[in-house]
Amino acid sequence: MTDLTKLTIAAARDALRNGDVTSVELTEACLKAVDAAATLNAFVHKTPEIAMAQAKGADNRLKLGMSPDLCGIPLGIKDLFCTKRVPSQAASRILEGFKPEYESTVTDKLFTAGAVMLGKLNMDEFAMGSSNETSCYGNAVNPWRAANDSANLTPGGSSGGSAAAVAADLCLGATGTDTGGSIRQPAAFVGITGIKPTYGRVSRWGIVAFASSLDQAGPMTKDVRDAAILLGAMSGHDPKDSTSADIPVPDFEAMLTGDIRGKTIGIPKEYRMDGMPDEIERLWATGAAMLRDAGAQIVDISLPHTKYALPAYYVIAPAEASSNLARYDGVRFGHRAKLAQGDGITEMYEKTRAEGFGAEVQRRVMVGTYVLSAGFYDAYYNRARRVRALIKRDFDEVFAAGVDAILTPATPSSAFALGSMADADPVEMYLNDVFTVTVNLAGLPGVAVPAGLDAKGLPLGLQLIGRPWEEADLLNIAYSLEGAADFVAKPAKWW
Amino acid sequence: MSIDIETARKVAKLARIRVEPDALPALAAEFSAILGFIEQLNEVDVNGIEPMTSVTPMRLKRRDDVVTDGNQQAAVLANAPDAREGFFAVPKVVE
Numbered sequence: 357m358t359d360l361t362k363l364t365i366a367a368a369r370d371a372l373r374n375g376d377v378t379s380v381e382l383t384e385a386c387l388k389a390v391d392a393a394a395t396l397n398a399f400v401h402k403t404p405e406i407a408m409a410q411a412k413g414a415d416n417r418l419k420l421g422m423s424p425d426l427c428g429i430p431l432g433i434k435d436l437f438c439t440k441r442v443p444s445q446a447a448s449r450i451l452e453g454f455k456p457e458y459e460s461t462v463t464d465k466l467f468t469a470g471a472v473m474l475g476k477l478n479m480d481e482f483a484m485g486s487s488n489e490t491s492c493y494g495n496a497v498n499p500w501r502a503a504n505d506s507a508n509l510t511p512g513g514s515s516g517g518s519a520a521a522v523a524a525d526l527c528l529g530a531t532g533t534d535t536g537g538s539i540r541q542p543a544a545f546v547g548i549t550g551i552k553p554t555y556g557r558v559s560r561w562g563i564v565a566f567a568s569s570l571d572q573a574g575p576m577t578k579d580v581r582d583a584a585i586l587l588g589a590m591s592g593h594d595p596k597d598s599t600s601a602d603i604p605v606p607d608f609e610a611m612l613t614g615d616i617r618g619k620t621i622g623i624p625k626e627y628r629m630d631g632m633p634d635e636i637e638r639l640w641a642t643g644a645a646m647l648r649d650a651g652a653q654i655v656d657i658s659l660p661h662t663k664y665a666l667p668a669y670y671v672i673a674p675a676e677a678s679s680n681l682a683r684y685d686g687v688r689f690g691h692r693a694k695l696a697q698g699d700g701i702t703e704m705y706e707k708t709r710a711e712g713f714g715a716e717v718q719r720r721v722m723v724g725t726y727v728l729s730a731g732f733y734d735a736y737y738n739r740a741r742r743v744r745a746l747i748k749r750d751f752d753e754v755f756a757a758g759v760d761a762i763l764t765p766a767t768p769s770s771a772f773a774l775g776s777m778a779d780a781d782p783v784e785m786y787l788n789d790v791f792t793v794t795v796n797l798a799g800l801p802g803v804a805v806p807a808g809l810d811a812k813g814l815p816l817g818l819q820l821i822g823r824p825w826e827e828a829d830l831l832n833i834a835y836s837l838e839g840a841a842d843f844v845a846k847p848a849k850w851w
Numbered sequence: 852m853s854i855d856i857e858t859a860r861k862v863a864k865l866a867r868i869r870v871e872p873d874a875l876p877a878l879a880a881e882f883s884a885i886l887g888f889i890e891q892l893n894e895v896d897v898n899g900i901e902p903m904t905s906v907t908p909m910r911l912k913r914r915d916d917v918v919t920d921g922n923q924q925a926a927v928l929a930n931a932p933d934a935r936e937g938f939f940a941v942p943k944v945v946e
Contacts, residue, residue, distance in 0.1 A: 457926040555906050569906060598911045667891045678866065685867070687939050692932035701942050706869035718868055722878070723885055725866040726854075736889065741902030743895050748906065782881060783888045799906030824907065 360385035361525040365429050365582040366609075368528055372418055372428045379418065379428030382528075383411035383472050386430040389526045390474055395851040398511075398521040400435060400493040401443045402475040410472040417470055425585050425609075427470030432521045432530040435476045436483055437463050437573075438562040442473075446564040447481045447491040450712025451690040460562025461594045462531060462573050469589050474527050478517030481714045482681065483538055483566045486788035487777060488516025490716045495774050498546055499524035499847040502812040506850075509771040509814070512542030512788075518576045519546040523847060529577040529586050533563060535570045536669055537792030540804035543576055544766035544817025547806040547843060549583045550576040551831065552792075554824045555799035556601035558587075559594030567676035568599075570669075570796040580805065580835045584608035587827065603825065611828040612835045617651030619833060622759040626662035627791060629768060635810045636765045643763055643807055643818045646840035647833070657759060659750040664743050665794040666786060671727050671740035672797075677717075678724025684712060719782060748798040755823050761833050764791050766804040766817035791819060801827045803834045806843040815845070854882040 360382050363371065371377045387407060390399050407430065414428035438444045438456035445451040459467070467473070478496040480488055487510040488496040496516040498509040500523070511520040515532035519542035522530050532539040534552035543550030551574045558573045565571065575586035588609065593602040623644055628637070648654050686692035686708030693707035713721065727736035754762070768790055777785050795802035801824070804817040818837065822830030854862075859879040863870040870878060924937055933940040 454930050457923075457929055556909070595912070595914065599905075599907075601907065601909065602912065661895065664892060664895055667889045670885060671889055671892070682867075686932060687941055689930035690932070695942060699942060701944050702867070703869075704942055705867040709867055710869035713868065718866075718870075719878075719881060719885075722859075722862045722866045722868065723882065726858075726862045726882065726886075727889075729862070729865060736892075738902045739892050739895075739897060740889075741904075742897035742900045743892055745900050745903040746895065746897070748903065781884050783884055786888075797906075 361389045363528060364578045365528050365585050368429055369425050379411040379414040383407050383430045386474055386527055393524055393526050393851050396497045396499060396520050396524055397494055398478055398496050398517040398526060399475040400478045403442055403473055407472050407474050414470045424469040426466060426589050429528050430472040430474050432474055432477045432518060432527040433463055434515055434518050434531050434533060435479050436533050436564045437531060439463050447479045447493055449492045449691055450684045454690045461559035461596060462590050466589055477521055477530060480514035481717050483514040483533055483535055484716050484720055485513040486541060486785055488513040490714050496520045498771050500546060500814055502814055507773045510774050512545035514538040515542045519543055522548050522576050522578060529575060529582055531573060532576045533571060533573045535566050536796055537789040539574050539576060540792045540802055540819055541767050541788055543804040545771040547815030548576060548578060549580050549805055551583050551587055551803040553587060553827050554801045556599050558590050559597040559600045561594055561596040565680040567673040569676060570673060580831055580838045581609060581612060584612055584831050606828045608828050608831055612832055614836045614839055616833050616836045619652040619760045620758050621647050621652045621654050622657035622754055622762040623654060624657050624659045624762060626659050627764045632768060639808050639816050640765050643837060646837060650836045657754050661746045661750050662794060665747055665797055666790060668740040668743040669793045669797060670786060671736050674720040674724030675728050675737050678721045681721050744797050747794055751798045751800060761830055762821040764819045766791060766819040770810045770814035770816055795821055800824055801830050803830055805834050805838050807841040809845055854879045
């Protein structure tokens with residue numbers, strides 16, 4: 357078999373079970389691709405010894421038959437997931453040297469299913485960013501380049517390393533996390549599939565917390581079928597996360613029929629933004645036409661509070677972050693600043709956090725501190741939580757009226773050049789999440805599917821938003837869209 | 852709303868992040884931009900709307916109040932920047 361790293365999870369699973377390939381062969385091919393792609397800076401901690409040991413174990417298990425879908429499949433793991441005795445830094449200096457003594461629930465589930473970990477993937481520091489430029493490891497680089505242009509582009513963020521690694525065929529799939537769009541925006545920027553499941557579908561235990569009421573982990577994969585397989589393996593109730601839902605996990609892959617006749621798809625008028633590029637508008641209309649041709653009914657809907665999602669998010673997420681990140685104090689783990697003669701414990705906290713946190717993380721922690729401080733709590737934090745309730749109500753009403761899923765663009769642009777936002781106002785960068793952030797605020801599942809290329813030859817994605825807990829239905833609609841869009845373009849290898 | 856330098860200093864102090872005095876004006880300007888963006892929320896009529904506490908309408912799971920873990924001193928201290936005699940060590944807190 358040639359080009360083992362280009363296999364989908366589904367194809368590799370079948371090849372492994374048929375004995376056409378071994379996990380050791382697959383893993384060696386991926387490790388070689390990872391080493392050859394250092395320029396992309398996607399993998400930031402490589403774990404070849406662990407990978408080879410897991411691959412050998414998987415091959416033994418495969419010989420016995422009855423192995424789970426992921427048995428022997430090489431994956432990349434976002435640095436936000438705690439992996440036992442393997443650096444887990446959330447791309448922050450403040451967690452330099454941190455090697456957890458425990459395994460996150462998600463990675464534990466994946467490894468129990470026989471998956472192989474190639475290493476840890478680059479990301480924005482503490483998942484705060486939309487371009488992977490806030491990472492302590494430096495930028496991850498998008499394997500795609502614009503036609504006749506050698507400028508390095510962002511793979512998006514915060515799961516930028518995951519996106520770059522999957523798009524460049526360094527691994528068969530990757531884990532990501534999504535607080536405001538951090539799976540879907542990077543997936544769209546590199547032409548892969550990424551789903552953020554319903555809040556509570558996947559355990560957050562052992563994932564470094566950013567904004568606990570918004571964070572969800574999910575898969576980033578080469579196609580919708582792979583997303584269904586990997587999501588199934590990541591999902592399920594966990595007694596260690598009290599917000600994880602104790603409801604059955606359907607067989608997502610088995611429900612991919614591609615039959616969406618009779619489904620009602622909503623097109624929200626508020627997502628038509630001023631200054632939106634024509635090609636994104638056209639892509640959106642084309643996507644709606646594809647779903648209509650597949651037998652779905654397309655209806656115009658209104659989500660009137662959409663405009664307020666980003667400002668509400670930029671109160672709630674920093675507020676929760678300021679609380680979650682209080683634990684990084686230089687006492688129990690990670691970095692501690694060198695202290696001067698006479699420095700006390702307050703100086704230790706302040707110096708450690710100033711050295712350990714990057715500029716964007718500091719900014720968000722301080723904004724969060726401000727909106728939670730005495731006198732402002734009601735005006736900012738409580739008001740944002742009220743607006744959040746209204747945003748969720750918008751969706752509830754649309755779903756109650758019979759809409760099965762909502763189609764929107766995934767991002768307001770294609771991937772932009774690394775460094776091009778350096779002088780921008782922080783708020784300009786936040787606008788990247790304009791189409792995705794509503795979904796986190798409402799706790800809904802959302803999937804980004806690659807749907808076309810723009811005039812520069814860069815991928816563009818569409819987003820489908822589903823009813824709570826209806827990931828199976830959502831993925832099936834995404835599967836239909838994927839089939840119609842037939843996005844097969846790959847980045848030309850330059851790295 | 853515009854954030855002055857004194858407020859920026861106070862917030863940095865509350866957040867336990869050392870910010871050098873010469874960095875405060877830029878920080879105050881960034882806060883002002885972000886808070887200006889957030890101000891849009893004042894346009895929304897939130898009368899009679901309760902602040903959201905849980906995005907999914909479910910009761911948090913409960914479990915019996917029993918010890919399920921423990922006796923892992925070495926693992927707990929393994930990542931400490933300074934651990935001595937089974938404790939986390941920090942600069943002197945009381946004179």
